[in-house]
Amino acid sequence: MIARQRTHLTAAxxxxxxxxxxxxxxxxxLAILFRYSxxxxxxxxxxxxxxxxxxxxxxxTDIYYYSVLTxxxxxxxxxxxxxxxxxxxxxxxxxxxxxxxxxxxIMLVVLPLFVGNAVRAAGWMVAFxxxxxxxxxxxxxxxLSQPLEIMFTEAAVIVGITAVNLPFMVLTLQSVxxxxxxxxxxxxxxxxxxxxxxxxxxxxxLAxxGVLAGTILTFILSMNAYAxxxxxxxxxxxxxxxxxxxxxxxxxxxxFGGAIAFILMAATLLLTLAANLMVQQRYRTAEx
Amino acid sequence: xxxxxLIDLSKRYGEHAAVAGVTLDxxxxxxxxxxxxxxxxxxxxxxxxxGLVEPSDGRTQIGGTDVxxxxxxxxxxxxxxxxxxxxxxxxxxxxxxxxxxMRKLAKAEIEVRAREALRLVRLEAFxxxxxxxxxxxxxxxxxxxxxxxxxPDVLLLDEPLSNLDAKLREEVRIEIRELQGQLGLTTIMVxxxxxxxxxxxxxxxxxAEGEIRQIGSQRDLYERPADRFVAGFVGRSTFLDGxxxxxxxxxxxxxxxxxxxxxxxxxxxxxxxxxxxxxxxxNMDNRVPGKVxxxxxxxxxxxxxxxLSPADRVLVQLPNRGDAAPxxxxxxxxxxxxxxxMVFAE
Numbered sequence: 212m213i214a215r216q217r218t219h220l221t222a223a224x225x226x227x228x229x230x231x232x233x234x235x236x237x238x239x240x241l242a243i244l245f246r247y248s249x250x251x252x253x254x255x256x257x258x259x260x261x262x263x264x265x266x267x268x269x270x271x272t273d274i275y276y277y278s279v280l281t282x283x284x285x286x287x288x289x290x291x292x293x294x295x296x297x298x299x300x301x302x303x304x305x306x307x308x309x310x311x312x313x314x315x316x317i318m319l320v321v322l323p324l325f326v327g328n329a330v331r332a333a334g335w336m337v338a339f340x341x342x343x344x345x346x347x348x349x350x351x352x353x354x355l356s357q358p359l360e361i362m363f364t365e366a367a368v369i370v371g372i373t374a375v376n377l378p379f380m381v382l383t384l385q386s387v388x389x390x391x392x393x394x395x396x397x398x399x400x401x402x403x404x405x406x407x408x409x410x411x412x413x414x415x416x417l418a419x420x421g422v423l424a425g426t427i428l429t430f431i432l433s434m435n436a437y438a439x440x441x442x443x444x445x446x447x448x449x450x451x452x453x454x455x456x457x458x459x460x461x462x463x464x465x466x467f468g469g470a471i472a473f474i475l476m477a478a479t480l481l482l483t484l485a486a487n488l489m490v491q492q493r494y495r496t497a498e499x
Numbered sequence: 500x501x502x503x504x505l506i507d508l509s510k511r512y513g514e515h516a517a518v519a520g521v522t523l524d525x526x527x528x529x530x531x532x533x534x535x536x537x538x539x540x541x542x543x544x545x546x547x548x549x550g551l552v553e554p555s556d557g558r559t560q561i562g563g564t565d566v567x568x569x570x571x572x573x574x575x576x577x578x579x580x581x582x583x584x585x586x587x588x589x590x591x592x593x594x595x596x597x598x599x600x601m602r603k604l605a606k607a608e609i610e611v612r613a614r615e616a617l618r619l620v621r622l623e624a625f626x627x628x629x630x631x632x633x634x635x636x637x638x639x640x641x642x643x644x645x646x647x648x649x650x651p652d653v654l655l656l657d658e659p660l661s662n663l664d665a666k667l668r669e670e671v672r673i674e675i676r677e678l679q680g681q682l683g684l685t686t687i688m689v690x691x692x693x694x695x696x697x698x699x700x701x702x703x704x705x706x707a708e709g710e711i712r713q714i715g716s717q718r719d720l721y722e723r724p725a726d727r728f729v730a731g732f733v734g735r736s737t738f739l740d741g742x743x744x745x746x747x748x749x750x751x752x753x754x755x756x757x758x759x760x761x762x763x764x765x766x767x768x769x770x771x772x773x774x775x776x777x778x779x780x781x782n783m784d785n786r787v788p789g790k791v792x793x794x795x796x797x798x799x800x801x802x803x804x805x806x807l808s809p810a811d812r813v814l815v816q817l818p819n820r821g822d823a824a825p826x827x828x829x830x831x832x833x834x835x836x837x838x839x840x841m842v843f844a845e
Contacts, residue, residue, distance in 0.1 A: 397551050398584035400571040402598030402649060412597070416588050 248469030258465050266470035276454070276471070280478065283451040286365065286440075287433035290372045294380040294429045295422065302384035302421075303414075307393065320381050328375055332442035335371050336362065339443070363445030371439040376429040383428060387421025388414075423490055427483050434479045451475040501562030501652040502527045503548065503685055508557035509709075510543050517543045519709040520557070525653075528683040530676065532696040535706035536732065541689045544706070545655050548687065549576050561652050572601070577651030581658040583642040585630040591617070591641050592626040598649035616648035619678060636667045643675065647682070654679065656688040660695060672698055693733055705729050721772075727843040730770045737813040739769040743842055753808030758784040759840030766845040773802070773816040775839035778825070783834035789813075791829045801825075805833060 251261040270276045305316055323331065338344045339361040346358040361367050391414070399409040415422070437452040444450065455475065458468030503525040510518040518540040525531045533541040546552040548559060550571035558567045566574050577598075586594050596613040604612070617623045620640035630638055639659065646654060659675070660668045676699045679686050690696050696703055697717045705712045705720060705728075713725035724730035731738065741751040742765060749759045749769050759769055777783070792812065793804035801824050803815040815833065817824070825831055 392582060392584060394580045394582050394584040395586060397549075397571070398578070398580060398586070398645075399597070400551065401549055401576060401578045402645065403572050403601035404597075405570075405572050408601065413586060 244469045245473060247465050248467075248473055250466040250469075252464045252466045257463055266467045267474070269467065270470060270474055279449045279451060279454050280474065282365075282449070283434060283475075284478065284482065286369055286372065286436075286450065287430050290369055290376060290433045291426055291430045293369070293373050294376050295426060298377055298380035298425065299384055299418075299422075302381045303388055305381065305385045306388035317382075317385070320378050323374065324378050328438040329442065331375065332371055332439050335367065335374070335443055339367050362443070363448060365444075365448070367443040368436075368440050368448065368450075371443045372433050372436050375436070375439060376432050379432065380425040380429050383425035384418065384421045387418050387424070391417045419490060423487060426486065430483060430486075431479055434475065501685055502560075503653050503687070504558075504560040505544070505548070506558040506560070508544065508547055508559060509555050510540075510547060510552060511555045516709050518547070518554075521706075521709075521711055523704065523711070523714075525685055525687065527685055530679055530686045530688070530699055530701045532700035532703045533687065533689045533706055534693065534696045534703055534733075535691065537691060539706040540709035541691075541706050542657060543709075545578075545657055545687060545689045548653065549578050549655055550574050575649065575652045576655055577646030577649055577653070578655040579639075579642045579646050579657065579659045581661060583630075583638045583662075585638055585641055585645075587630055589629075590626065591622065591628050591630070591633070594630065594641055595645045595648050598645065602649065612648055616644040619647060620644045620674075635663055636671060639663060639671060640674075643678075647678070647684075652685065654684045654686040656686065658690055659688065660690075661692070668695070675699065705732060707732070724770075724841065727768060727770070730841060730843065735773055735814065737771045737773065739771070739811050739813070741767065741769060743767045743844075747837055749840065749842060751808065751811050753810030755787060755808055755811060757787070757840060758837035759842050760838060762842030763844050767842045768845065770841040770843065771813055771835065771839060773814040774800075776813060776815045776833050776835045778817065778834075779832050780834045784837040785833075785835050785840070787833050789831060789833055791825045791827055791831060794825065794827055796824075805831065807833070 247258065248266055249262050249264070251259040251263060251265070253259050270280075301320070305313070305320065308316065310316070326334075336343070340346070341358040341360075341362070343362070345361065346355065349355040350358065395413060395417070396409055399413045400406075404412065435452050436450060437456065440448060440450040441453050451471065452475075455468050455472045458464045458471060462468075503523075505521050505523040508518060508521045509516060521540070521544055523531070533544060535541045543552055547554050550566070550569055550573075554567060558565055560566065561574065561576070586597065589597065592613055595616050596609050599609040599612055614623065614626070617626060620643055622637060622640055622644065625633060625637065625641075630641065633641065639662070643659070656675070660671055663671060672695055678684075679699075688696075688699065700717070702714060702716060703720055704714050707728050713720060713729045715723075720729060720733045724733060727738075730736060739749075739751045739755075741749055741755075743759075743762045744750050744756075744764070747758055747761050749757045749762075749767070751757065751769065757769065787807050789805040789807045791803050792806050795802045796819075799819055801817045801819055803817065803825060804812055805815055806812050813833070
């Protein structure tokens, strides 16, 4: 009995601090924020206590705000897809390499994370500008007569967010692929599977937990991107993250900001859940 | 089912030669075992036959066709991996059907052949299970059925029994041998376990340091080992250092004068099999007094370590006939035929 009690105490000790932190630091402010989102905003008086859904109605009935949401989802889907398609082969090579320099290669993948988002976006600005590296080079060799409009476009934002998220995808996939027995792939080849057949029938289903985790991670990061869309998208390009910030800080409209924050969260959660269900229906790996 | 020829097959990793010029001719339907310590190149050889490792040199022919540079999926070899390598997300039936699907057979035929393969290994009842719901021995048989289902030209077994416990290993070993004979499959098995090798093989190949040291029957390897390595690797033996002093004459480092098989004069090792040494037998060429230093009781046999001189100690196996066994400290006389003493030059 005493021994059992002690293990209970140990477990509480291990789980406690993080739980407390999440409870006080995240859930409580969220609850308060949700309450705010049901308040009214009266110009000049800021927030007025109320119990109304008008902030939510406003978001979905105003085409401007609604289009910010669809744009955000679109960019998040595109960047996540690019991360998955380009990250998978890279993760596979990293997982399977027997090179002595494997740790160095992994460091190279992680290296971009050492640079903050804002600093990196500033770097892309140097590259993308009308007189930036890309345009200057292309015009220098005579490939272009007019500079390409890259800066302040959706394309620039997609490139920027992809660059931020790719390491997360690669690292997640790499650790899962490493856990797949190499001889299982060899067995497939031995039984007559070509590399594409092996990838589709064996590798991908077995890597599915990693694909899911990586996709969810990068999707959430994309949905909530802030620095990259602000710096590379410019003042007229809006995504949900910057929009929330604007409402709180520039418009001082806390109720509407709170509502947008919750819509962003709900959209992210719903889409993630939907993807999860779809994948689980197609592959049976999740049951392990 | 086909003849398999390896011609001067080599694999080098940088400076290191994992396999250095292996030449082998395996007859149609033959069961050949590659035997050797870990790192001797036997698994690399097997993987080159399967096409999973590309050789640096030499050729591989299956059924008279050169397959040296064919990718694994275009050869018709069936491999059973040491870890079984079953597809964990597929049922037993799906695992066995995989190779048939890759061959684009009709659905009905796939089903028939997959069921037949499962019947061969007596696992029809488990068709719907996932690999992780099976015991080690059952997984091993699924791996075998999966390799058999494609009707391979050559069956390749990579240490197929090493993950099974001793009792099961013996059963499966016999089962594999029976199936192989019944189907007339050309089979190459890799193992480091001599007993396993001895019970299943038509012919054995002993490898060391990437080279073939000897090819032969069980009896050849045991009674006429080609070199010191084979003598030490196959069966148990005592090595006595010394020199050959004349035809059939050997002097140990400890000064014993012994009769043995003929060997080139000079520094050599005398190799004695433990069961060829007797206690006080008649008409023997060698009679040497000694002192028992260690006794282990193994059931059917007793093992003695007997000191013959300060520098020479031999291992002796005596059949356990139930009479009073020698004890530690006993003075005894060991006898053996000159034929029991094999000599290998240093």
